[in-house]
Amino acid sequence: MKKSAPEKFKLGMFVVIGTLLLISALYFIGNRQNLFTQNIKIYSYFRNVNGLQTGNNVRYSGINVGTVSKTDILSDTLIRVEMLIEEKMNKVIRKNAVATIGSDGLVGSMIVNIIPAEGAAERIESDDVIQSYSKIGMNDMLTTLNVTNENAALLTSDLLKITSNINQGKGTLGMLITDSTVATDFKQTILEFKKTSMGASKAIESLNEIMATVNFSESVAGVLLSDTVSASKMKNTISNLEQSSKDITTVAENLNALLSQIKDGQGTLHYLTQESTLVRDIDSTLQNIKEGTARFNENMEALKHNFLLRGYFKKIEREQRKAAKKSSRN
Amino acid sequence: METNSRILEKVKSFFTEVGEVAFFAIRFFKEVFTKPFETGEMLRQCYNMGNRSLLLVGVTGFILGLVFTLQSRPTLMEFGAQSWMPSMVSISIIREIGPVITALICAGRIGSGIGAELGSMRVTEQIDAMEVSGTNPFKYLVVTRIVATTLMLPLLVIFGDAIALIASSFVEHLKGAVSFQLYFNQVFNALKFSDIIPATIKSFFFGFAIGLIGCYKGYYCNKGTVGVGEASNAAVVYTSMLLFVIDFIAVFVSDIFFEI
Numbered sequence: 001m002k003k004s005a006p007e008k009f010k011l012g013m014f015v016v017i018g019t020l021l022l023i024s025a026l027y028f029i030g031n032r033q034n035l036f037t038q039n040i041k042i043y044s045y046f047r048n049v050n051g052l053q054t055g056n057n058v059r060y061s062g063i064n065v066g067t068v069s070k071t072d073i074l075s076d077t078l079i080r081v082e083m084l085i086e087e088k089m090n091k092v093i094r095k096n097a098v099a100t101i102g103s104d105g106l107v108g109s110m111i112v113n114i115i116p117a118e119g120a121a122e123r124i125e126s127d128d129v130i131q132s133y134s135k136i137g138m139n140d141m142l143t144t145l146n147v148t149n150e151n152a153a154l155l156t157s158d159l160l161k162i163t164s165n166i167n168q169g170k171g172t173l174g175m176l177i178t179d180s181t182v183a184t185d186f187k188q189t190i191l192e193f194k195k196t197s198m199g200a201s202k203a204i205e206s207l208n209e210i211m212a213t214v215n216f217s218e219s220v221a222g223v224l225l226s227d228t229v230s231a232s233k234m235k236n237t238i239s240n241l242e243q244s245s246k247d248i249t250t251v252a253e254n255l256n257a258l259l260s261q262i263k264d265g266q267g268t269l270h271y272l273t274q275e276s277t278l279v280r281d282i283d284s285t286l287q288n289i290k291e292g293t294a295r296f297n298e299n300m301e302a303l304k305h306n307f308l309l310r311g312y313f314k315k316i317e318r319e320q321r322k323a324a325k326k327s328s329r330n
Numbered sequence: 331m332e333t334n335s336r337i338l339e340k341v342k343s344f345f346t347e348v349g350e351v352a353f354f355a356i357r358f359f360k361e362v363f364t365k366p367f368e369t370g371e372m373l374r375q376c377y378n379m380g381n382r383s384l385l386l387v388g389v390t391g392f393i394l395g396l397v398f399t400l401q402s403r404p405t406l407m408e409f410g411a412q413s414w415m416p417s418m419v420s421i422s423i424i425r426e427i428g429p430v431i432t433a434l435i436c437a438g439r440i441g442s443g444i445g446a447e448l449g450s451m452r453v454t455e456q457i458d459a460m461e462v463s464g465t466n467p468f469k470y471l472v473v474t475r476i477v478a479t480t481l482m483l484p485l486l487v488i489f490g491d492a493i494a495l496i497a498s499s500f501v502e503h504l505k506g507a508v509s510f511q512l513y514f515n516q517v518f519n520a521l522k523f524s525d526i527i528p529a530t531i532k533s534f535f536f537g538f539a540i541g542l543i544g545c546y547k548g549y550y551c552n553k554g555t556v557g558v559g560e561a562s563n564a565a566v567v568y569t570s571m572l573l574f575v576i577d578f579i580a581v582f583v584s585d586i587f588f589e590i
Binding site for chain 1: 373374376377380381384413484485486488489492518519521522523526530
């Protein structure tokens with residue numbers, strides 16, 4: 001029985017399409033497992049891989065970049081995880097990146113997360129080893145939770161004792177809750193506090209009104225607050241004041257030093273200030289000079305009346321009178 | 331005593347039939363690699379069994395994908411895991427449901443057809459006539475049909491799986507607002523070679539079993555026209571049972587080689 005051409009064509013289509021579907025499916029699956037891309041191998045060491053299997057995804061910042069190709073137990077505490085990473089990803093993954101093992105969702109399969117670290121580092125290359133970080137496993141969490149539960153039990157027991165004491169009126173809190181006098185006092189205190197706060201509120205309102213009446217735009221305060229030129233001048237002034245105070249301090253220090261030298265040294269000033277005999281001598285000398293001057297005045301008066309010098313003094317008096325007349329005319 | 335002897339007779343006849351099927355299979359392997367190759371007849375059988383089963387397999391696969399997704403969805407939603415729907419549906423269909431359902435449909439359509447066709451040829455002595463005329467009826471009738479079922483069933487399974495996944499993606503798109511791209515992205519993220527390769531290899535064995543049992547039952551048909559009906563019925567029943575046995579063995583072997 002011969003086959004017709006359309007039947008052969010249909011059969012050919014059926015076979016070709018079916019085969020293409022299979023090949024496409026295999027290609028897409030292989031592509032997801034990075035079988036048809038250029039890959040580099042990198043390693044990381046863990047103490048516990050939490051069920052990580054060959055074929056599990058490797059993610060870098062949440063993007064699938066490769067798969068786990070092998071897990072080897074090197075010792076009782078060390079497991080080496082070999083990962084196939086797309087070669088193009090070596091542009092972004094650095095040698096200081098950190099690998100952690102996590103779960104893809106709450107009930108998902110395990111994955112390796114590569115987390116970029118801060119700071120500069122070289123690009124990752126084939127056969128490099130990156131650091132690992134072991135997260136807390138479920139068992140560790142349960143152990144911690146067990147301890148937390150025990151602590152919670154102790155806390156609730158203590159809390160029960162405290163609340164029963166409070167209910168019985170023991171302690172300050174118990175007294176506060178059970179004693180009616182304290183409650184009355186407390187109520188009174190609250191009332192007083194309320195009054196005080198109302199007074200404070202009124203005072204603040206008054207202050208606000210006063211502040212509102214102040215013309216900030218033209219007052220000194222306003223200028224100080226808003227005028228940048230004045231602020232600059234003020235700043236300069238303060239700066240000069242600061243410099244002046246520094247200078248004054250320096251001068252004071254110099255004076256102190258000078259006084260110390262005067263006080264402790266052997267100079268004339270030290271002699272003048274510190275020697276009491278000299279002071280007495282000077283005092284007697286000044287007394288003598290005063291007496292001498294008085295006697296010299298008497299002698300000079302006597303000379304004015306002497307006939308030998310009387311003409312000279314009269315001549316001087318005449319010239320003085322003439323000068324006075326001239327000045328009055330002018 | 332009579333019951334025991336009857337049971338013994340049944341067991342004996344079972345093992346005898348298994349032995350006959352084994353010899354039938356051995357004869358097939360002897361004939362398939364020797365000339366002349368009945369290529370034209372084999373292509374005709376491929377067309378009959380492949381192309382003409384496509385509509386049935388396609389419709390079944392489409393409904394299977396729809397129903398499976400619709401029925402699984404509420405359960406997954408209870409756990410807040412509806413995002414796992416593409417992964418779950420694809421793995422279930424590709425690994426197990428697609429090949430088994432397609433094989434059962436083909437067992438019903440193709441196996442019974444082969445049994446009835448060869449059975450009627452046997453009871454009408456057409457096979458004897460072929461032998462007399464010098465044509466090898468085993469090569470012309472049996473080898474071509476077994477080769478055709480063995481080659482066509484994997485293709486039918488692939489079509490059935492693809493159509494079921496498309497139907498599932500429709501449901502997810504309509505019910506869960508999941509785009510087709512996201513759906514198939516998740517499907518291929520979830521699938522591995524260990525899902526698709528064992529399933530495809532298994533389909534070859536399913537096809538071989540359908541052709542082998544159908545041809546065996548039809549080729550050795552007797553008791554006249556009643557025997558034709560019996561051969562057709564037995565072909566479907568035995569093939570269906572054998573499919574599950576092969577499926578169990580396939581899963582067992584896949585677990586050893588692929589660690590599924």
